[in-house]
Amino acid sequence: MRMLPVLFRLAWRYLWRNHRRTLIMVGAITVGAWAMIFMTSLTRGMVDQMVRDGISVLPGHVQVHNPAYLDDPSIANRLPYTDAELRQMFTDDEFRAWASRVRVPAVVSSERESRGVTLLGIDPEPERGFSFVDYDAVEGRFLDGPDDSGIVIGKELADTLETGVGKRIVLMSQDPDNEIADRGFRIVGLFTANMPNFEKSYVFIGKHTAQKMLRMGDTTTEAVFLGDDYRNVEPTWERVSAAVDGGVVVSRWYEIDTYLGAMLKVMDGFVLVWVVVIFLALSFGLVNTLVMAVFERIREIGLMLALGMKPSSILGQIVIESMLLLLVGLTIGNLLAWATVVPLEGGIDISVVAKGMEMFGAGSVLYPKLYLGDVILADVVVLILGFLASLSPAWRASRYEPVEAITKVE
């Protein structure tokens, strides 16, 4: 340990002995670090948006269903609890938000067209915070409450049905006895969504209105719960699981939408691969710099060994030099990444390629997201790999015989 100050001093001074070479290498590391973090933030932003959009449609981090509902989402497989019972089991202050809703397949018809949709019977107020629909941006109005007799559909669906606000459409589904349950609704609002597909697939009516239409009493098909972080849903899952009995299944969001769950894991792996690939490109420059730095001071290494410095200290000196080089480059790269990502967090319009992105479940605006964990991951991976890459030149330097090194002719 007592050698560390002198090793740091020597490493730092030697680093700037050939400042042009060092600056070029620092520049390369800076650009590499920036690219790692910037690309990661774009990827994270995209995945984040996909997951958030996905969760807003599911919606919620944790859901409670009748066990048969997940395979057959029909009214027959509704929850065994009434709304009143659910309100006794869960209170508002336990979760960021929670709601129960009716969600069944249905057919919607205008005078011109018919389409298969997902009918959502909701109480709009509890869902305001996590719905994929911005209530205030609805053309016309959104539902007033669970007893609202109107219907809100997506703009794309309205275009398909060739209808609009103020016109009537018919909604048809099945009641618990498998009898046709249908009713005419007046369109009170048209919503827009990040994902055009959502606009085609979902229609909203009041929860009580849905319960009456489907003749299901005070029951619903699902209860949804929102925690603080979609990446950490365990506390919410545990709380909900503790409150219900064995007659229902409590699912985390990634168990319901396995595609989204798998995507999240794939992206974690992708980030790591991306960091390693960039580093491999950098490592050639790093090793070359260190080899040159060692080669041009063989005699000085011989002198240090002759004066009583141990081979391990020579090895340490070269490794520290490598680490300092990386730290300087990473620090500047991190700052540069922060300076470029933060101004873009408001969103990048990628509507030019939105159709293609939609295939992956992403919207037309990309919100880059800078996570401290990703920055730390990139930096730690680079430092560990940089340490390993520097071992070879450092080992060679420490193996010199003092007398041979001192008499080395350049």
Added chain:
Amino acid sequence: MAAVRCVDLCKTYRQGDQDIKALDHVSIEIESGGFVCLSAPSGGGKTTLLNAIGGLDIPDSGEVWVAGQRIDQMSKGQLADLRLANIGFVFQAYNLIPVLTARENVEFVMQVQGVPAAERRGKAVAILDEVGLRGLEDRRPAEMSGGQQQRVAVARAIVSKPALVLADEPTANLDSKTSDGLMELFTELNEHHNTTFVIATHDQRVMAFARRVVHMLDGRIVDDVEQNAA
């Protein structure tokens, strides 16, 4: 106890197709507090003997004893410890670490030894003053003349008062006045601190300061003369 004892040392180098006998059955004993010059023409074996004594080069056969320890069988780490604790080196050229200032070069060995910062700084400034380099403490080697650099190297070699100083042509790059000043400094350290000096040289002026001159030729000791120092 002898400061240095070499017994039947042999060392052969391969140069092209030829084997060069740098040391050919050399035996020598140097008393503690001795002031010895190894004199030989180029290729005579004096630097090889000096390197063997300093543990910088391992002989093919024979024994090397320094400060009562046999060093020719020591590991690299043990040799580094021995050099750090007991031996000061002055080489002919490329003596200094170019990225450190004169004071930092002098402090280098003490820093590796673990001497506290304030103590080593005080000692370094004092010894630089003693070798006539006051005011040049913060200069880097590239900003000093060859003679000034050599004096920094001498200051570094003697600052921690090693029992043995090995100097290879220490005056090769110095003018006669600086050379005399350096030898007087060596003599003073030898007399006042009982530091043993072994100096490889073919400079007659340097030899005049030694109490013992060992002449070598083709890797063998051919003459060993006690004399009255200047």
